[in-house]
Amino acid sequence: MNNQPFDLIFGTGPLGRSVMVELLGYGRKVRMANTSGKASGLPGDVEVVRCNAYAVEEVEACCRGARVVYVCVQPPYHEWPQKFPSLIRSIAEGVMRTGAKLVLGDNLYMYGQTVGSIHEELPYAATTRKGKVRSEVARYVLGLHQKGNLQTVIGRGSDFFGPYVLGSTLGSRVFPALLQGKACSLIGHIDLPHTFTYIGDFGKSLVLLGETESAYGQAWHVPNAPTMTPRQVAELAYRLAGKQPKIRSMGRVMIAIGGLFIKEARESMEMMYAFEQPYVVDSSKFFRTFGDISSPWETSLQATLDWYASLR
Incomplete structure (x- = not known):
């Protein structure tokens, strides 16, 4: 340079x-x-x-x-x-x-x-x-x-999602299965609001x-699209992919079993509280200063689906 x-x-x-x-x-x-x-x-x-x-x-x-x-x-x-x-x-x-x-x-x-x-x-x-x-x-x-x-x-x-994001709760456990019309795996109480x-x-x-x-x-x-539940996010992604929603959830017991074999799963146990209660992020400070630059859910999920589809 x-x-x-x-x-x-x-x-x-x-x-x-x-x-x-x-x-x-x-x-x-x-x-x-x-x-x-x-x-x-x-x-x-x-x-x-x-x-x-x-x-x-x-x-x-x-x-x-x-x-x-x-x-x-x-x-x-x-x-x-x-x-x-x-x-x-x-x-x-x-x-x-x-x-x-x-x-x-x-x-x-x-x-x-x-x-x-x-x-x-x-x-x-x-x-x-x-x-x-x-x-x-x-x-x-x-x-x-x-x-x-x-x-x-x-x-x-x-919690991240988007192109190149694999090791996330909205990552490789969700989108590859979703694109094949199979059941995706979410964690925790999936009907509570959670900011992504x-x-x-x-x-x-x-x-x-x-x-x-x-x-x-x-x-x-940083700014985020309006908070939805994990189930609502997954259902929207299925609709965008033209697939019928098939969603399952994993609680502490399943994560603990996974932790017997996978270090990352074992480490995630202490953070499970974020998926067992409402987890809503306030970005109003950023909004007041810079405006709302967050992408609509449809836009960001479609970009994510397109990237995962490119891997197939």
């Missing part, structure tokens, strides 16, 4: 790709970093580099010349407590050495179990291991901003935050 300023994205997964698409729409030069230095299906003018994000010196070298750094990467789900804090500290330290800004893609685990809608003013009251890790990470990066060491902003989304975040809207929101000076130093809940 010579000496031209660029924006850097750590991670080439679903969120990183969504950020990339949005940045290209802004006319930005984009560099993406992962552990291999390779990624398929990216535009030819997007540079992909290898970087060990746990090594500060490598992060610094990768970020040198960057304008904004987007953190869209995380350790394997079952390794969060051991690796997440050191990953974020390494990235933040490397970014600080370059003078770039940092945008962190986050979730909602730090709030723990809540009553009523989930908004940014809630305390970090998580009692789960992964919730505590998310609390630690958020406090750390916002603390760096408050000390004047690193300009940081956090965007928080709920379209990955395209998440990426768009992170870039909007990264481009807005006044947004830094805060956490923002």
